[in-house]
Amino acid sequence: MKLSKTEEQLMQxxxxxxxxxxxxxxxxxxxxxxxxxxxxxLLKRMTDKGYVSYTTFGKSREYYPLIKKEDYFSNHLxxxxxxxxxxxxxxxxxxxxxxxxxxxxxxxELRKIIDQQLKDNNQ
Amino acid sequence: MKLSKTEEQLMQxxxxxxxxxxxxxxxxxxxxxxxxxxxxxLLKRMTDKGYVSYTTFGKSREYYPLIKKEDYFSNHLxxxxxxxxxxxxxxxxxxxxxxxxxxxxxxxELRKIIDQQLKDNNQ
DNA sequence: ATTTTACCTCTACATTTGTAGAATTAAATT
DNA sequence: AATTTAATTCTACAAATGTAGAGGTAAAAT
Numbered sequence: 001m002k003l004s005k006t007e008e009q010l011m012q013x014x015x016x017x018x019x020x021x022x023x024x025x026x027x028x029x030x031x032x033x034x035x036x037x038x039x040x041x042l043l044k045r046m047t048d049k050g051y052v053s054y055t056t057f058g059k060s061r062e063y064y065p066l067i068k069k070e071d072y073f074s075n076h077l078x079x080x081x082x083x084x085x086x087x088x089x090x091x092x093x094x095x096x097x098x099x100x101x102x103x104x105x106x107x108x109e110l111r112k113i114i115d116q117q118l119k120d121n122n123q
Numbered sequence: 124m125k126l127s128k129t130e131e132q133l134m135q136x137x138x139x140x141x142x143x144x145x146x147x148x149x150x151x152x153x154x155x156x157x158x159x160x161x162x163x164x165l166l167k168r169m170t171d172k173g174y175v176s177y178t179t180f181g182k183s184r185e186y187y188p189l190i191k192k193e194d195y196f197s198n199h200l201x202x203x204x205x206x207x208x209x210x211x212x213x214x215x216x217x218x219x220x221x222x223x224x225x226x227x228x229x230x231x232e233l234r235k236i237i238d239q240q241l242k243d244n245n246q
Numbered sequence: 247a248t249t250t251t252a253c254c255t256c257t258a259c260a261t262t263t264g265t266a267g268a269a270t271t272a273a274a275t276t
Numbered sequence: 277a278a279t280t281t282a283a284t285t286c287t288a289c290a291a292a293t294g295t296a297g298a299g300g301t302a303a304a305a306t
Contacts, residue, residue: 089223096219097237099197111241113221
């Protein structure tokens, strides 16, 4: 089952912290912070969905993500691509480079990555 | 207001068809097709949200999207990037080229686009 | 003209999501 | 030891979402 928007946001914090107690999580939020119980509810739901687990330390828990950000995102992206670009990553890539305003430096960086990829592919 | 997953799917059909009567839309769906009333409900909600409009033809309507797929997607993508890559499109780009398995041809195509972009940027 | 079909509106209802109070408990502080 | 604090579970509830039946009507087919 997928995470909702708000749950995803919480995941971001967990990914960042790796391991976190309730208070660490709360700290991550900007003012006005959500109620502790709100976070608790979200964490429980996320645990049920299989995205989060925790180690019990005395009365409280240290939460951690069960899925890597990269993996989660990868799926996400594939869904997006499938949905919007008939499953064609290259079509997406072209769209992407046109639509996002990358600076020259960023474009060059990206080209470097591509060249590296090409090299890797061919030996 | 954003579209939900199912509404987005319907949008895809509208984007594809440009203009569509109920039956044209229904046709787009695979078996088992949703009930007409389901689509009708979605269309009404989407109209309320400002994503869809229609021309009345006698008793029925020809629906059409009010937002271009590119624009919708662009926003979408920016949200994603902001969320997952601290607002850094280049970080995203690098992730993207690594994670999606683009073929050599696709990579080369992409590089061409980048070069073009670079040229355009520097006029 | 009568029946069938297509499509619209209204209503409904279960599920998911966003948010949080109340009650409880264990740990920390005074 | 008594009180305060932090965290958990339970319960709640409104809004959004997915799905569709009932009922009505205009257009099309017989």
